[in-house]
Amino acid sequence: MEKNIILIGMAAAGKSTIGKQLADRLDLPFVDTDLLMEAWWGAPLQSIRDFLGLEAFLRAEAEQVLRLRLSGCVIATGGSVVYSEEAMARLREMGSVVYLRSSFETIARRLKNPLSRGLAMRPGQSIRDLYDERAPLYSRYAHLTVDADTDGEPEEILSAIIHAVSLREESS
Numbered sequence: 133m134e135k136n137i138i139l140i141g142m143a144a145a146g147k148s149t150i151g152k153q154l155a156d157r158l159d160l161p162f163v164d165t166d167l168l169m170e171a172w173w174g175a176p177l178q179s180i181r182d183f184l185g186l187e188a189f190l191r192a193e194a195e196q197v198l199r200l201r202l203s204g205c206v207i208a209t210g211g212s213v214v215y216s217e218e219a220m221a222r223l224r225e226m227g228s229v230v231y232l233r234s235s236f237e238t239i240a241r242r243l244k245n246p247l248s249r250g251l252a253m254r255p256g257q258s259i260r261d262l263y264d265e266r267a268p269l270y271s272r273y274a275h276l277t278v279d280a281d282t283d284g285e286p287e288e289i290l291s292a293i294i295h296a297v298s299l300r301e302e303s304s
């Protein structure tokens with residue numbers, strides 16, 4: 133049984149922040165695949181991204197996901213994992229994949245330092261381009277979508293995730 137709750141979405145959507153709070157609320161272990169990447173490579177994400185280059189970074193991120201053997205955890209993923217069909221298929225087998233959907237305006241406001249965040253962007257791509265390219269991918273791979281635009285109090289987001297996941301688990 134691999135009943136995990138897996139958060140996907142744009143960089144700065146709140147996967148790490150909300151994921152930790154969700155895990156605390158449900159008394160489940162919390163795993164952030166970005167932190168696993170940093171531990172595996174022994175370097176911050178931006179350095180890993182610079183060292184590997186875009187394609188190898190995306191492959192390494194997917195491999196990190198394919199190595200996971202977890203059950204009953206809340207898992208925050210990196211925003212670019214959605215480029216790997218194989219990793220996304222594996223995440224969908226592992227539990228409920230929840231897309232934390234935020235508006236472009238919220239993402240742009242929160243991404244104050246896009247150049248030092250290790251973002252998997254191609255040269256010449258803007259945050260807007262990235263948002264428009266990825267939004268349909270997150271929707272495609274998610275079992276559930278929760279609006280995560282509410283700034284400040286995350287209570288509504290937590291409740292919405294818990295409600296949606298419990299309905300899905302009841303019906304399966």
Ligand SMILES: Nc1ncnc2c1ncn2[C@@H]1O[C@H](COP(=O)(O)OP(=O)(O)O)[C@@H](O)[C@H]1O
Nearest residue numbers: 142143144145146147148149242282283284286
């Ligand atoms: N619901 C929220 N309300 C206000 N700020 C938030 C919310 N969710 C995330 N943030 C802030 O946005 C930034 C990015 O959040 P983070 O959890 O790192 O996103 P992700 O893991 O999706 O990249 C952090 O500074 C965090 O405090």
Ligand SMILES: O=C(O)C1=C[C@@H](OP(=O)(O)O)[C@@H](O)[C@H](O)C1
Nearest residue numbers: 143144177210211212250251252
């Ligand atoms: O969206 C992206 O291109 C990335 C987001 C990061 O994770 P967060 O989504 O947690 O910021 C991290 O995986 C990596 O630096 C690439």
Ligand SMILES: [Mg+2]
Nearest residue numbers: 147148166208
């Ligand atoms: Mg994160």
